[in-house]
Amino acid sequence: MAMSDVPGLVLETLKSAEARGFKLSCEEMVGRLLAALASAVPPGGRVLELGTGAGVGAAWLVSGLEHRSDVTVLTLERDPELAAAAREFAWPEWVEVRVADVEKELPELGRFDLIFADAEGGKWSGLDLTVSALQPSGVLVVDDMDLSRYPSIKHRESVTRVRDTILSDPRLVAVDLPVSSGIMVAAKRRD
Structure with missing residues (x-):
């Protein structure tokens, strides 16, 4: 895909990630999926990203929301330096970058219409x-689920556990998409 069709804020965050040597940003296909799903968040909706990193995932989410001030985006990052760097971007006022331990804070945050789980806490542990x-x-989006990317048995076991949990959780209807870094998308059944 041409870089000319990548949103400006995404390009800024990618450049910052490269300058900082941060190599764990979400891949373009994942980002485009996030933008598409964010565009369908209902009025007054809430979006959560677990693992801000350099801000690339959040930038894709914002690009899908465009100028919708009726939606809030909360992105949590465990590393204070990464969070501080991510705060430097010109986020809309409805975006909050917060330093947090996901597993400690998540139970107090309420419910969200779209969650991108891209951090250790909330994905590799605390998935429930x-x-x-x-x-x-x-809708829940989890990336980095391609087993072939992990040389260690320990990592492959962790990925398998996350995939099996998502696919077998009776609260979810899920699909495993073997594209990009390996993407799982799940929708929570209505109560």
Whole structure:
């Protein structure tokens, strides 16, 4: 895909990630999926990103929301330096970058219409907390699920556990998409 069709804020965050040597940003296909799903968040909706990193995922989410001030985006980052760097961008006022331990804070945050789980907490551990934070009919996106990317048995076991949990959780209807870094998308059943 041409860089000319990548949103400006995404390009800024990608340049910052490269300058900082941060190599864990979400891939373009994941970002485009996030933008598409964010565009469908209902009025007054809430979006949560677990793992701000350099801000690339949040920038894709914002690009899908365009100028919708009726939606809030909260992105949580454990590393204070990364969070501070991410705060330097010109985010809309409805975006908040917060330093937080996801597993400690998640139970107090309420429910969300879209969650992108891209951090250790809330994905590799505490996944049940993340699913519980989804609104009925909310959507969960988890990336980095391609087993072939992990040389260590320990990492492959972790990925398999996350994939199996998402696919077998009776609260979710899920699909495993073997594209990009390996993407899982799940919708929470209505109560």
